[in-house]
Amino acid sequence: MKKLIRAVGLMAWAGTSTLAFAADAPTPLAQLNFATVDSSLDTLYTRPAPVQRGQQQLRNADAAPVPIKEFAFDGDPKTYFGSLKNPTAKDDFTLVFDKPVTIKSITATTGKPDGTDKLDAGVIQLSADGTTFTDAGKFAEGVATIKGKGEKVLAVRIKPSADMTHPLAISEIAIESDPAVMTFKYPVEIFLNYDDAPELKDWCEKCAKICERQYYMLNEELKSEGYKPATVITMTLKARDNGVAETSGNRITGTVSFFKAHPTDFGAMVHETTHVVQHYRGRNPGWLVEGLCDYVRFFKYEPGKIGGINPATAKYTGSYRVTARFLNYIVEKYDKEAVHKLNKMMREGTYKEEAFKDMSGKTLPELGEEWQATLKK
């Protein structure tokens, strides 16, 4: 319930209330207007040194927080985007919306909480098509506010008017518009390492964009009280003999040869991103962990692509797509919240097989048999 209040508060902060959230009737994804960050500026981030044999990997919590781009539009003025380098007059930081909106007002606030790294001289620009931008307001003391004149806007840009002598921090771009634009409720940035295959740079960038875009959906599907997902993910492509991809903590590793042979298989990386979101602990059955990932992938991200199943050999413990189908059966027949519930338990380390009986009145093996019988019809 706390989560819900926060979400409503965020929406009110971000703009109009035409898209209200309700506990029992979430707004369908397709109706939400998301933003994408497009910037010539890199985030202040240093790639961690490779882990040596026998050395402990630095944990998330121990690392300094990375001022990722999406923090500039997350509804939280305490977080900010920080640029790696000093921006020049040629650089920009742009938010592009899925659909054009009518702007009521925009207030862009730059600078860190301690007041440093403000935009000394710069402009806010608006664009109706995402290509041609015109000046709409000037920054003074690091802040720019503009009122809309009824124009339709697809993109908002912050641009220095001169080369800067320090990095730029953008704490928040607050947009009041009709309809509202979704702020980043689960801000994330994926940092890429394609050293082993520089020719896959474009592929990696496209893949990161897709996974960043799906982060909202993944976190809504797998939300649980008090859980905050990682804001930084690293995605590394490695030249190695086999494997597809795997995830450890917030580090995703994929195999160069696999993605060269299957360049459209972005779903495999969405699956890995789901593992980052899962953040499970305790002794959870592997088939269920993987099955839940593939449930989100094939029933939420790319429905209709799950492929065939062999009714003679399918077992609920079959993992991946097979278990995904089994979970979908439970969601549809017994408990719409089944995936939410299983996810919460596995994340909190309290999973027990009896959970299936609580949801359906049947033991897990009984459920498995019942599901199998439906495949043979």
Ligand SMILES: [Zn+2]
């Ligand atoms: Zn997996």
